[in-house]
Amino acid sequence: MEENPKPAIVGRKLETCELDRAKMSLMNPKVIEEKSSGRTIDDLAVKMIQHTMREGIETVWDRFEMQQPQCKYCSDGLSCSRCAMGPCRIIPEHHRERGVCGADADLIVARNLLDTLTTGAAAHSDHGRDIVETLYKTGIGEAQGYEITDEVKLQKIAAELGVETSGRTKEEIATDVGRSLLYEFGTFKNKVTFADRAPGQTKELWKKAGIVPRSVDREIVEAMHRIHMGVGANYANILLHGLRTALGDGWGGSMMATDISDVMFGTPEINQSKVNLGVLKEDHVNISLHGHNPMLSEMIVRAAGDPEMKALAEKMGAKGINLVGLCCTGNELLMRKGVPMAGNHFNQELVIATGALEAMVVDYQCIFPSLPRTASCFHTKIISTSEKSKIVGSYYFDFHPENAYDTAKAIVRMAVANFPNRVQERVLIPGKPVDLMAGFSVEAIQAALGGTFKPLVDLIASGDIRGAVGIVGCNNPKVKHDFGHVTLAKELIKNDILCVETGCAAVACGKAGLMMPDAAFLAGPGLKGVCNKLGIPPVLHMGSCVDCSRILVLLAELAKTLDVGIDQLPAAGAAPEWYSQKAVSIGSYFVASGVYTVLGVMPKIAGSGNVVELLTTGLNGVVNASFAVEPDPMAAAELIIKHIDGKRKALGI
Ligand code: SF4
């Protein structure tokens, strides 16, 4: 094994700023001010957007503008390029009511949607597989630097899987748990084991609808089969399989990613940290960790603490090494290690534009392919690390569990060595970070409640907590950055509704100050009392995108305590600013699990009235839950409150 892995440049090296800086830097100051404040509610991001405009550095918002007007047929889901007889578009006014193969609008829209959903389910589940494989390799002694951190959770999972534990070492148990979970991806026992965590009533609904997830890979492969030309021709049947595929993600791939990450890196406990672009430090080597999978970033945290690296940083003239998170890799580190968080999806280019970032280390998912172009205007190095996610212009380290620690050290070394290249006059750290609390795993919530979920159920029954809502998902330039998340959360807590959040939604609310106990002053009287008594914020950070599975487990526990199905709970889901295929899968497994879910961005389905009707109404007859689409977060809050009150009434509370 190579002691000091060396990076290779992917594609060509970007040495000089690649952007047409002259084009934008000519913008007049008034336009800059108006545009920047119209793009985000994150104050520090406003300053950085203005900076990028003055410097002529292109961002996601500029590219969104350049893409206007976006194709109406694609937006409505009415274009298809699935096969070589196409591409086809449905344009009834031009008598184009079917594609060349004969597919109508309903079928084309449904197939496109299943395609999107399946991509998301595959991304989450492949991430899960990577984590499980690392556990297995840790068990058999082939992974470098990893260990079993939460033995209690390992034992619990072993019991669920029927893995023998008595008289065995944790490594032996990990090996068998890892092997058993790897089988879950292609198992032919016709049920994903963790789906048994759902309450009996919910499982009964799945059985009746024929959507019990059989295995993770099987549902994904079958989905791709069904959307091949000449296979699925019934839009409803296609969408039903979408629910099953999504359940295989939520209760399978994502749940494995969450639980096995907990086993290896520790189950999150309530902690306090800092968030926003102000977490960068002028006198430190700054390294941001971006993407989703904690396998490498956990090692980077260890490597950055290595005395050799600290000494090197000092030698280079820095006071130390400052690690900051971005997106869900950041959420994973924040939840378990309290690593400060630089921001969410739309902060990724702005972090680079501070001029204070020595390296951005990425794994996979939600990473703009153009980051090396942005970085080429500064000294920042983009370091890619996944064979699945090579990025042109990045420095690529071939990272594997077998060389994890050596690779992490080599990456940190490269970042530290880059510190002298920073141009101090170009550094702009736009303000101070704000405090946030994180680490609200299901286990941490249970512990805070005294060991059972009964007190939470009692608070719901008494009305102190009117209900609970999972706010999840991304940023999307179709919505003012963070506005959807923060406005919805504020309105819900004002109405005594507890918010639990993951992903970029959580980061948005953290930046807005809603994740500290003193934010309880914004809550209604019941929720405020609960927060003050328990010393918790009204908006709880439950983790990364795959950690939406924690929300499923929490709902399952509440439902079991009440002896009802998840669909009967006064609960809902929301994705006010979603963009990614993974969010489609998350929304679908929420709904399939019985959770009414409100989307802030219209999926590409408007071209089929039948598909819209099925997803927003018809699914109630299948899984007792449905989607709604409401771009205005205040109106979305109204829908959710009405739904929660209806569920409370039905439960007689
Ligand atoms: Fe056109 Fe049908 Fe081929 Fe799609 S599958 S591109 S609608 S012919």
Ligand code: MSK
């Ligand atoms: S990172 S999937 S933008 S939440 Fe999970 Fe954020 Fe959405 Fe990526």
